Each structure stands twice: as C-alpha cells, then as structure tokens.
Amino acid sequence: MQPHATLRIHGDAIAENTRRLAAATDATLMAVVKADGFGHGHAALRALDAGATRLGVAGIEEALPLRWTGVSAPILSWLNPVDADAASAIRNDIELAVPSIAHLGAFATAAARVGRRALVHLHVDTGMARDGAEAAEWRPLCELARAYELRGLIRVVGIMSHLARADEPGDPLTVRQRLVFDAAVRTARRRGLAPRFSHLAATAATLTDPSTHFDLVRVGAGLYGIDPSHTTELRPAMTLTARVTKVRDVPAATAVGYGSRYITDRATRLALLPLGYADGIPRSLSPDASAFVRGRRVPLAGTVSMDQLVIDVGDAGVEPGERVVLFGQGDAGEPTIHDWARWAGTIEHDIVTRIGPRVHVEDAA
Template sequence: MNAPATRPRTSRSTTGGHEPTLEIDLAAVAANTRRFVRQARGEVMAVVKADGFGHGLHAMVRTALASGATWLGTTSITEALAVRATGVDAPVLSWLNPVDADVTTACRHRVDLAVPSENHLAAVVEAAAWSGYRARVHLQLDTGMARDGAAPDEWADLMTTARRAEIAGHITVVGVMGHLARADEPGHPANTTGLRVMLSGVGTAEQAGLRPSTRHLAATAATLTEPETHLDLVRIGAGLVGIDPSESTRLRSALRFTAPVVQVRRVPAETGIGYGHTHVTDRATNLALLPVGYADGLRRDASEGAWVLVAGRRCPVAGVISMDQVVVDLGDDPVQPGTEAVVFGPGDDGEPTVYDWAHWAGTIPHEIVTGIGHRIRRSIR
C-alpha cells in the first residue's frame, strides 16, 4: 500500500501560516559568506555539515558558492555525496570517517578525504589500489585538541608512508589540515601554539617530499580574529549562518522561528503549570499555549529564564518546556489564538536570538540551530 502523499517541508512561502515555521534567510547567508571571502587571505571553504547547520544542505551549498566560497566541507562521506548530488563541481572534503568507510565511492565522486592516522591511510591506499582511483587526501594533524588528527609524535611516520603511497600512484596529498581548540578566545596562547604545530607539520611534510597546495587551520572564529592562521584556506560553517563563536563580530542571523498561539486561558493566582508544577502563578494572568517543545529543539533546560515575543511583548516561559508544547505568560493582555509568537530571530524587532536560547540552556548557539526538529516547517526566503 502506498504511503499517503505529504506536503514538502521546505517551500518558498515567506509566511508561516498556522503552523510552527523556521524561516531561512538566504540573503543573510550570502552576506555572511561575502564578508568572509573579503576577510580571508586565501580561499573559503563553506562547511555545510549537519544539513548546512540546520539551514538546508542544498540551499546552503548553492548560496555559499554563488557568494564566493570555492570549497565545500562535510564530516562524513555520506554528507559529501549529498553535496555532490546537488550537481556542484567545487572541491568537497570529508574529514571524519571510520577506517572502513566507503573510500571507493568517495573517490568515484571526487570527494577529498582527511587522513588522521596510519590506519586510515592504509585503508585509503588499499581501496585506491583495488579500484584504480587515485585518492585526494588532506593529512590531518592534531594541533592541540587531542581529538581528531595524528599526534605530533606520529606525524613524521605518517608523512613518510604518505609519500610512498603518492609515489606508488595511490594518493595525491592535496592538503594538510588542523583545528584550533581555543579560537573563540582571541589571543589565547593555545592558538599561537596550534599555529606553530601546524607550520612545523607542514615543514615535516615537505621534508618527506610532499607538496601540499592547501594548508588549512582556521575556522570561523580564527578567521575573524587571528589573521595569521588563515594560511591557504579557511573553513567557515557557523559564520555562514550568523554565529561568531568569539562574539567579536556581528554577523547576520539567517533564522527566524515562529509558532502560533493555539490556546489562551485565564487562570487565578496559585495555579500550577505543566509537569511538576515547577511554576506557580503569583497573580491572576493569561496563559498562551504554543505547539512546540524539546522535540522541536527548544531545550528543556532553558525553561527557567526563557521568553518569546508575542504581539511585541516579552512573554516568559511558564513551567517546564514539554516535548510538544510550551506555556508562556501573557500577563494582563490576552491575544487571540493564531497570533504569531516569535521564538527566536535576528533580534532586530526585540525578539530573542539563538544566543539568548544558548545562554538560557547553558550551551552554544551551534547546538540551538542544529537542534531544530524536522517536523518544523521550513520556509526559504
């Protein structure tokens, strides 16, 4: 039996109608991309992992490339193949894969691969030798995070092995890459150390006979605050959608999240609200119910302190955020069901921003924008 047809979740409408809607402003993405293109000393890679930071993969790819980005970055090969499926010819890099990843398919679709260890390199070489493809690789150095990348004391051996594989015709070493642990703290000594480790690693690669053309270390924060880390390429993900982890630069937010009021009720003082009655009214008031909750990306741990904008007024969340719904306190001025509540947006009209929600939840804006659930209607404008 065929499943019933459903309306696509992404449309070109600019209004949310009577359902929760995430409006995606591609003009903001374009403006942010152009800013980084102007500021970078080298090329710009648009990092479109996690469905373009929750903004839609295809739209982000198209907009970033049209605005001056020349590379695209993802974590997994699966994400990289989704990028290739958009029909773009730009270089695409995938940098987080297990040793048994489908290297052959990646090579067939011209996906560059990060190589963080001897085991990964051996797997890439084996797949290349078997398939006849020559893999394009970026050798990945741990520059101070103890996370992804080869440890500095393993680096020289990896360079030697990579050079042998290149001579044998199995790989081409396109780049050397690293990542900074504290780039959101401009001027932190760890950033200077990370750059020094990176440049030393490039030197070791060259001593082994490798000639990587693309050295890349800086992501959004370092691109904005540490120009000496730019090297040949910068990787911009959060910055494309208006997030600066260093909070040193005002970028244009690309999201506006709205939800309709579905019910309004008048309650007396001493009314307990929601699970556990964590909030009890201290006066008679009007309550509005919104049909969104933590399944849609509203963090439950933001319940204390969060507010939304209804009819131009700040209305605090009352009680804990539930899976599918949240109650807000309207005070003495009720509104009609169907009235739009702005959960977050750029902040231009006094609404909360993703930075506000991150603060209330004790997290970072990245988690807020990538956490918006798939049942929320997307509207591209």
C-alpha cells in the first residue's frame, strides 16, 4: 500500500551543499545534525563524505545514537543541563560544551568517575544573553579549566560562541561579537589553555564573513539548502508530497473548511489531502499558499485542519490517488521551503524540522 504522504530526502543535495560550503572557507567544517538532521534523518551524514569532518548536535541524547550506529567522527554536544549524562558522553568520546563553572565541575566529576578525560569546548556568551558563560564568569572558568587539565580530568578542545545577526551581513553587532570572542580566546590562552579550535560562525557567517571563521565553522541549515543570509542559492534537500484522497466538484460561492475563510469564485474541483498541522503543515499559512500538481501551482483552499487540507485544482482534472507536491526543490516550478516559510511568516528551519511522524520518509539518493 502506498503511503498517504511521503517526505523524500535528497542526499545528493546535502552532499552538494556541503561541498559548496567547504569551498567557502579554509576552516574545518562541522556538520550540524541536531534535531534529526534538521528533519533529514541519517541522510544528513552524507555531509561526512562531502567535506565535513566533525559533527555537532544539541544534547547528549542526540550524540550517543550516532556513536552507537558506528559514526567515528568527532561529535560535539553543546546544550545540556548540569546533571546531564556526562559519564556516557565521556565514555563514548562525545565532546561537551561548557557554558558555566557549574557545568565544568559536573563534567570533571563525571570524568573522575569514568577514569577518562572529558573533552570540552568552553562556551562564552559574546552578546546573545542565551547560552554561554557571562563575561564576569569567563576568566575564572578558564582558570578552573586549566586546573582540571593539570589534574588530568579534562582537555579543552575548543572555545565557542554564537552570532546573533550573521544573517544580516555587515551588521555592526557581528563585528563587536567577533572582537569580544577574540578577547575571550586571548584570555583563555593567557590562562594556559591551548584549544585546537576556536569557532563562532554558523551557515550565514560561513557564506558571508570570512573574518568570523577562525579554526572551525558549524554549518547546519546550509547543508539542507537554507541560507539564512539569502545571499547564496543552495539546493533544498527535502520534498513533501501527498496523495489525493477525495475530489469533489463544487459550484461558485462554496465555503471551504473551518471558519469558511475560503469561498470559491467559480465552479471548480476541490481535492482533499491527508496532511494537517499534526503533520507539520503550518496552520498560519497566508492566502498565497499553494501546492503543485499536473505541472502547475494551485491554491490551498481554506484553513489547515489537524489531519487534512484542501486544494483548489480548478479545471486540472485531478483524481483520487494522484500525488501532489507541497514543497520541493523548485526545479519544476513547485513551491520550495522558502515559499512555505514566507507564507507561514516563519523561517525555513521551522518548516523542515516540524514534519510529523505520520509522514513516510524515504531517501531519494
């Protein structure tokens, strides 16, 4: 039985994007595969065959399955609570970001219990007031890290931070953050630390600002065809399709869906698709939203329901069982994730990471 809805993952696009991003820098390339590879699953690991040499994830719980399935590349996990399972991370050579003295102490204690050094990246906040050590904590954090190094409990592999406005090339805040980061690295080195990697740039800065590249760049969105700076055309790596479950021919002035917000302006054919906001389709789509069938774009008709949505196919003669493209790579004129993000008033990252588990996933290449 064919699935009602299918998400095709284009591994060749991930590989192509990785090569393009690797060519944009002299720094080591880390492929960020958090959130199940931004919704792209194990296909995200194609980046390791195309120029990336390290992986990045958010939590330890994302890192461990990668190691258990045979991934040998270095993996950094940078978002964990103080009481995270650092011992398992250390046993499996997972590198850990350290955003506070409390985290450092917890990870050193876990290292002593395991009998192996914890590999850490000290994380400094350079202007986001989010994760990372605050300015007042940075010097003592570096001093304590050096003390733990001398005791054989940790090794500082890197120093890291995040940029707030790298998607706005030339913004003065990026310059300020780079200078603050430079100073933080100097502080760490003066305390006796010798990190192999200093890293600040993600996708947007990798594509637009070589001064932020340092020793390593962390590329996530770009692998999957998303450039937050909108300066570079990358290949989307995801196509979402659904099969028509029902059609009906209706006269003009027919109200469609909850709230009757769509009224047909002519006699037309409506096609029902078995996808809704429970599957990741944004309920907040604008009236401009469309799908693609029989070589043309057709409008979404009415409010997106939990499990279904309607498209107005006009005189296209669409029949039950036909496959409709919600978004894809754009090569044939179909909507892309950029279109869907615009229609939903959000960013592309939100679109690709929200597809639900009822949608069948298959690898296209």
